[in-house]
Amino acid sequence: MIVAEQKPLDEVRRMIAPYQRVLILGCGTCMTVCNAGGEREVSFLHNALKVAQVKSPNGTHTFSEYTVKRQCDPEFLEMLDDKVADVDAVLSLGCGIGVQAVAERFPDMSVLPGVNTSFMGMTSEWGVWDERCAACGDCRLDETGGICPITRCTKGILNGPCAGTKNGKCEANKDMDCAWILIYKRLERLGQLEKMRRYYPPRNFRTIPRPKRLMSKANIDLGENDG
Amino acid sequence: MYLPITDNIQNNQVNRMKKSSPDHSLMPPCQVACPLHMEIREYVDLVAQGKIMEALQVIRNDNPFPSICAYICNQPCEEACRRSQVDKPVAIRALKRFAVEFGGDRMIQAKAETTHSERVAIVGSGPAGLAVAYYLRKLGYPVTVFEADSEPGGMLRVGIPEYRLPPKIIDAEIQRLTQMGVEIRVNTRVVSLDLLFDMGYQAIFVAIGAHRGRKLRIPGADLDGTWTAVAFLRHARLRQRVDVGEKVVVLGGGNVAFDCARTARRLGAKEVRLACLEPREGMLADASEIEQAEEEGIVIYPSRTFTRILEQDGHVAGVDFLNLRSMEFDKEGKLHLDIIEGSEHSLAADMAIFAVGQGPDLELFSGLSGIEVTRQGTIVVDHDTLSTRHPGIFAGGDVVTGTSSATQALATGREAAFRIDDYLQHRYPQVGKEVEGRLEGDLLPETIKMIRKTERLEPSILSTGERVESFEPVELVYDWEVAINEARRCLRCGMGAEILFQDKCATCLTCLRVCPYHVPYLDDSGTIQIPAEQCQACGICVAECPAKAIVLRKPYDRRHITEELDHDLKSAAQSKSKPFIIGFCCQYGLFGTGTLAGLWRGAKAGIWIVPVLCAAKVETEHILRAYEMGAEGVFIAGCGEQCARENTAFWIRQRVEKVRRTLSQIGLEPERLETFNLAATDEDPVKALDKFTEKIGGLHLISVIMQEVKK
Numbered sequence: 001m002i003v004a005e006q007k008p009l010d011e012v013r014r015m016i017a018p019y020q021r022v023l024i025l026g027c028g029t030c031m032t033v034c035n036a037g038g039e040r041e042v043s044f045l046h047n048a049l050k051v052a053q054v055k056s057p058n059g060t061h062t063f064s065e066y067t068v069k070r071q072c073d074p075e076f077l078e079m080l081d082d083k084v085a086d087v088d089a090v091l092s093l094g095c096g097i098g099v100q101a102v103a104e105r106f107p108d109m110s111v112l113p114g115v116n117t118s119f120m121g122m123t124s125e126w127g128v129w130d131e132r133c134a135a136c137g138d139c140r141l142d143e144t145g146g147i148c149p150i151t152r153c154t155k156g157i158l159n160g161p162c163a164g165t166k167n168g169k170c171e172a173n174k175d176m177d178c179a180w181i182l183i184y185k186r187l188e189r190l191g192q193l194e195k196m197r198r199y200y201p202p203r204n205f206r207t208i209p210r211p212k213r214l215m216s217k218a219n220i221d222l223g224e225n226d227g
Numbered sequence: 228m229y230l231p232i233t234d235n236i237q238n239n240q241v242n243r244m245k246k247s248s249p250d251h252s253l254m255p256p257c258q259v260a261c262p263l264h265m266e267i268r269e270y271v272d273l274v275a276q277g278k279i280m281e282a283l284q285v286i287r288n289d290n291p292f293p294s295i296c297a298y299i300c301n302q303p304c305e306e307a308c309r310r311s312q313v314d315k316p317v318a319i320r321a322l323k324r325f326a327v328e329f330g331g332d333r334m335i336q337a338k339a340e341t342t343h344s345e346r347v348a349i350v351g352s353g354p355a356g357l358a359v360a361y362y363l364r365k366l367g368y369p370v371t372v373f374e375a376d377s378e379p380g381g382m383l384r385v386g387i388p389e390y391r392l393p394p395k396i397i398d399a400e401i402q403r404l405t406q407m408g409v410e411i412r413v414n415t416r417v418v419s420l421d422l423l424f425d426m427g428y429q430a431i432f433v434a435i436g437a438h439r440g441r442k443l444r445i446p447g448a449d450l451d452g453t454w455t456a457v458a459f460l461r462h463a464r465l466r467q468r469v470d471v472g473e474k475v476v477v478l479g480g481g482n483v484a485f486d487c488a489r490t491a492r493r494l495g496a497k498e499v500r501l502a503c504l505e506p507r508e509g510m511l512a513d514a515s516e517i518e519q520a521e522e523e524g525i526v527i528y529p530s531r532t533f534t535r536i537l538e539q540d541g542h543v544a545g546v547d548f549l550n551l552r553s554m555e556f557d558k559e560g561k562l563h564l565d566i567i568e569g570s571e572h573s574l575a576a577d578m579a580i581f582a583v584g585q586g587p588d589l590e591l592f593s594g595l596s597g598i599e600v601t602r603q604g605t606i607v608v609d610h611d612t613l614s615t616r617h618p619g620i621f622a623g624g625d626v627v628t629g630t631s632s633a634t635q636a637l638a639t640g641r642e643a644a645f646r647i648d649d650y651l652q653h654r655y656p657q658v659g660k661e662v663e664g665r666l667e668g669d670l671l672p673e674t675i676k677m678i679r680k681t682e683r684l685e686p687s688i689l690s691t692g693e694r695v696e697s698f699e700p701v702e703l704v705y706d707w708e709v710a711i712n713e714a715r716r717c718l719r720c721g722m723g724a725e726i727l728f729q730d731k732c733a734t735c736l737t738c739l740r741v742c743p744y745h746v747p748y749l750d751d752s753g754t755i756q757i758p759a760e761q762c763q764a765c766g767i768c769v770a771e772c773p774a775k776a777i778v779l780r781k782p783y784d785r786r787h788i789t790e791e792l793d794h795d796l797k798s799a800a801q802s803k804s805k806p807f808i809i810g811f812c813c814q815y816g817l818f819g820t821g822t823l824a825g826l827w828r829g830a831k832a833g834i835w836i837v838p839v840l841c842a843a844k845v846e847t848e849h850i851l852r853a854y855e856m857g858a859e860g861v862f863i864a865g866c867g868e869q870c871a872r873e874n875t876a877f878w879i880r881q882r883v884e885k886v887r888r889t890l891s892q893i894g895l896e897p898e899r900l901e902t903f904n905l906a907a908t909d910e911d912p913v914k915a916l917d918k919f920t921e922k923i924g925g926l927h928l929i930s931v932i933m934q935e936v937k938k
Contacts, residue, residue, distance in 0.1 A: 009892035028774060033735040038773035044885075047851035052893040054855055067774075069730075126740040127881075 001122065002030040002095045003129045004115040006041060009048055012091065015112045016049075016061060019089035024049075024114070025080070025102065026067030027094040034129055036115045037093025039067040045093070045114065071098030077105040084109055119151075137212065138203065143195050145186030152179035158200040252780040253666035253721030253759055257319065260307035262638035265289040267304050267319055268719060274322050275714035276814045276840065277707075283330030286323060291361040291637060292400045294332050295354070295383060297324035298392045298700070301513075301632040309720050312670045315683040317716050321702070324686070325710040333399050339407040342367030345651045348428035349373065350417045350591070353381020354633040355434035355624030357400065358640025359647070360409045366648050370409050371428070375416035377465070381436050382625070383633065385461040386483075388490045389698035420595060420620060430619045430647050433606070434640070437625035439588045442581045443478070447536030452543030456483045456582035463490050471496040472577030476546050478533050479503055479582030481511040483630075487580045488525045492695050500574055502528040502546070504554050504564070519701060522691045528574070530554075532564055536579055545575045587626040595620070605629050611658045613643045614650065621647055666721035668760035677744045678763065679871055684713040715815050715871070722781050723762025724769055726755065731776040738768035738777060743872045763871070766844040767878050788839050788849055795835040796856040804833040806859035806927040808920060811845045814838035816866025816905035834920065842866075843875040847882045850900065851889070860899045860923035862916070867906035876902075896926055 006012075016022050024042050032038030042065045049063060066083055068076045071094035080102075084090060089110040092099045096117040103111040119131035134150045140158075141148060150156045154172035160180030164171030168181045187193050257267040266285050273282035286293045300320050308316030347363050349356045352374040360370045378384055380397040405411060417423065423431050440455025442448045452472070456479065462469045475491040477484050480503025488501045501520070503510060507529040510517060521527065530551040537545035550570035555563055586604045597616030599607035606622045608614060614621045623639035625631055649656045670678075687703045688694075694701055705713065723746075726732050734755055739747040746761040747768065757768070757777070766784070769777045778785050792809070799807045817838065839845055842865035853861045863879055870876075879902055887897035901919050903912050 009889060028731060028733055032733040032773045035773050038733070038735075039731065039775040040773045043775075044847055044851070044889075047848050047855060048889045048893070051851050051854045051889075051895075054857070055893055055895060067731075123736070126737065 001033055001120065002097070002117060003034045003119050003121045003131070004031060004036040004095050004117045005034075006036050006045065006093070006115050007113070009052060012045070012112075012114060013049070013052060016089060016091060019061070019087075019110065021062050021064070021087040021089075023083055023087040023090045024063060024065045025071070025090050025092045025094070026065070027071045027092075027098050028067055028069040030095060031093055031098070031115065032067075033123070035127070037095075042067055042093055045091075071095075072101045074101065074105055077102060080105075136203075140200070143198070143200070144183045145190060145192070145195075147179060147183045147186055149179050149183065152177075152182070158203060250780070250782055251725055251727070253664050255666050255720040255722075256307040256309060257304035257317075257720075259665055260303040262303070262632070262635045263289050263641065265304075268717060268722065270326060271317060271319065271322055271714045271717045272719060272840075274326055275711055275717065276838070277711060277817070279326055279330040282326040283332055283335075286326055286330075287332075287335070291358050291641065292354070293323060294327045294396050295392065295400060296320075296634055296637070297327045298396060298702075299383075299387055300634045303632075303634075309670060310716055310718055313675050313678045313718070314680045318683055318685060318713050321686045321705060322710060322714050324702075325705040328704050329707070329710075335403075337361075337403045337407045339364045340367060341369055341408065343369075343651070345369075345429045346371065346427055347430045347432065347647060347651075348417075348423045348426075349432045349434065350420075350423075351381055351434040351436055351624070351626075352379035352401075352411060352413075353434055353436045353624055354383055354636035355436075355640040355643070356381065356432065357404065358637045359432045359434065359623070359644045360404055361407070362641050362644030363647060364404070364407045364409050366644065368648075368651070372404075372409060372411045373415045373417045374411065374413045377414055379411050379413055381434075382438075385438075385464050386436075386457065386486075387464075387633075388460065388486050388493075389464065390489070390493065390694070390701050391486070393700055417591060420591065420617075424619065430621065430651055432643055432647060433591070433620060433622040433626060434624040434636070435587060435591060435626050437585045437587045437605075437630050439586050440581065441584045441586065443533060443583055445533060445535055447538055447543070448581070450536055450538055450543050451541055452578050453536060454578065454580045455585070456487050456580055457585050459487055459580050460490060463494060469494060474498045474574075474576045475500070475578045475580065476574055476576040477501040477580045477582055478546070480505050480527075480529070481582065482513060482516055483585075484580075484582035485512045485516040485520050485525075487582050489520055489523060491578070491580070492523050492525060493698055496578070499525045500528060500576070501525055502531045502533065502548060502574070504530070504532060504551065504562075506530045506551075506553075519688065519694075523695050524691075532566065534571075537573060543577055543579050545573045546579055547571060547573045585630055589626075603629055612646045612650070612656050613639065614646065619650070621650075666760055668758075671761055674744050674746065674761045674763070677872075678718070679873065681712075681716050681871075683716065684709050711815065712869075715869070719764045721759060722779065722784065723759055723764040724757050724766065724777050725759070725780055726757060726776050727778045728774070728776040731774040733774050733776075735773060737771050737773060741767050741771045741878070743767065743874050765872055765875075766841060767875075770844060770846045770878070770882070784840070788837065788844060788846075791837045791839070792849055792852060795837050796853070796858075799833075799835050800857065802833075806923050807833045807835060807857065808860040808862065808923055809853040809858040810834055810836045810862045810864060810916075811839050811842060811849065812836050812864040813842045813866040813870075813905060814840055816842075816864065816869055834916070841870070841875065843872070843878050845879070845882070847886050850882070850886045854890070854895070854899075859927050860901070860919065862901040862903055862919060864903040864905050864912065864916075867904035869906050876904075898922060899926065 024046050026037050026039055026042035035041060046063050046065050053060060070076050084106050089112055090102055091112045091114045092102050093114040099111055099113045120133040120135060121129050121131040124130050131151050133148060136150050149158060149160060153160055154170050155162060161178050165178040165181055168178055170176045170178045184196060187195055255268045258264050261267060270282040270285040273285060290296055302320045304319045305316040310316050346369045349360050349372045352372045356372055360372050363370050379401050383392060383397050420431055438457055440457035442455055471491050471494045475496040477488045484501055488499045492499045531548040532551055533546055534549055535547040536543055537547060550567040552565040552567055557563060589600060592598045595617055601607055606627050608622050608627050613623050621643050623643045624636040646656055686705050688701050689699060743765060744763050747755055747757045750756050766779060769779055795809060842863050845863055850861050865875055865879060883900055883902055887900055890897050890899060903915055905912050
């Protein structure tokens, strides 16, 4: 899941300052799960903005709110036509993808990001999320016991551990487990320690072109003999 | 549930609005068990909130004579109460007594208008007869009740001792019926039902009860000094002279036997003994009856069979007994006794009372066609319509069921009134369907483990000395605080949380993670489920669900805080007192801790209390809304240790911290949001609140000065 956090209220207020009517738009998928932009956060932000407006009235706004199932699919955005027609800006609590999808769907509308999209990760307990994937496009988790050194090692090194590990903790963040110690232990448990002894050449991320596009469908040209 | 099908996906939020109001609560086991299906959960909760008048209103909706039930109901609801799986059932009957007495039941006036011309005769003024009279009168029929005794009430009057049901309670109900226009003719024994038809009555309800006492067919059973329980209680209650001797033996072990024994004790008998077939642990009487009787000095002789009443000069002199190893009834209802040979012994007595059952006197029906009598000597009626096969004759109460409870009789009476209405209006009987939407299933051990155990609080009773001296009611009424804390023990079965908006649910598992009782689970298909029979209705998942997909099953619970808050905000705006403070206070704690009085006394002008049914239900949006509408300070006061849950405070703190962070971003002092514990022992919550008020007043002053400076 994509994990994000809501932007500080001051920043949001600065962003919306030029616009009178603002639609706060939530996202019902990842942003709901990571407590950043689901229906509850949408109405919390809505309320907070209204309180701020009462307390220091510099510019009055009228707010509306709505939450779609997923902002990153254009079909879900079709139902927003009426709502967007009535506002001057959309404050999207979707991740960076959601904001861009909304901007793409409504080219004449100012679309503002309400959250800082932070990482791809998982829930570790209620209210706590951890990063797990950097979307590097070249997954080697089979070689590292299912533990990603790109995201979980501070230095992202491929042939760890480095000399900075002490008692299984990282020198850069002393509360954090050293990813390579975790990898070693996991491989030991799996009886695959020989994978530790291999050398992995440095990766060249520049060979992966951006922006990326994926296709699960085949490119088919229908010829005269088809169908 | 039927929902209009729409072809437009845009309408889904409109549909959500429609969907958010239905009542999805399930009928709790107590209500299912109650013959009257009273809304017990609702009135117990109202008592817990200190809303006694409202509780009484709910009680009166389903019960024509709640004061009577409050004294003598045999409380099948408590047997069904799921709290007994945790510790002990909620003391429902005692709470009803509290509600009717403190709510002022006796002040309530009943009214009825005559809208029908068909007259109905009711034979017998016991609970069944009176209930029929009440409901038929409400339906607009002219009603006449015929009572053979000098005072109306049937078994309520002549079968239940005064210390269990004071006559003034019956009198009050009778007076109310008379006010409604029910004609009650006492000292009028009906000898012929045909005659009633001739007199112009178009329907007759026969509720003559079971007033014929039985004796065992043993030698000496008819000696001078032997009584049936029915005759004995009736004599005692109608204040006819009963010469209780020095030594009384009661034969039987049910509640009636105990009524006799305890009445004899109050009439002055020195030694009262009670012997029964059942072993001690199998006795049919209520545990409290047995306990109180023993306190009053009544000696119990269980596992005994009675063989002979001894005679001296034509009068009772004692009773012969044999000890039993065991007793049981076979499939045909025949009694088998395993007697211990050579265990003959006798007890001296000058009075022997047979409390071994009673049946109806069916002489009234002789010569009538269409009346069928069972082997037990009761009348057969149609299960649905309560009518006999003789047109226009209906029957109910003990004459049909055999000895049963007053509450059952009231339920039958209510049912009969509607069936008689159907009959008189030539309608196909509108028989009520089986109760739908029941809450089924027991609590799981994991759930039980997480429910805080609380002791059942019994109402106090008169001391033994005071009891045996008079016929004063044994059980006293709860006082305010005890009643509220007992009512709070209710688990509110069947009104918990549900995922109402499956389309919104992101299966984020927040509910599963935050539930204090570990109730939500993922089913095999990966869908989150909140089983209704486990949910404890704490509302934490409702307040935490990031998709707002979860609601409480009762519409009132969903909108309660918002409505109360809006009401307060409106009043605050009108009063114009500055600064004003909104306080979300646990409604249970306000009363249950006794803080309420202090809070009202100590609270300064400008404090507006929003009563909430558990502080864990206060959401961040409620708090922000208060600030938006001009509150300068907000506080949340929970009931601390009294809460049914361990971790309510954790969730309140989480939300408070979140709002405080937002407040500081807006430029408001985070100290404007505070939490209090209504049950705190180290600091008086009222004083703590006073300090908070002063602080907010100070902040108010500063902000006024700052604005002046800015200008």
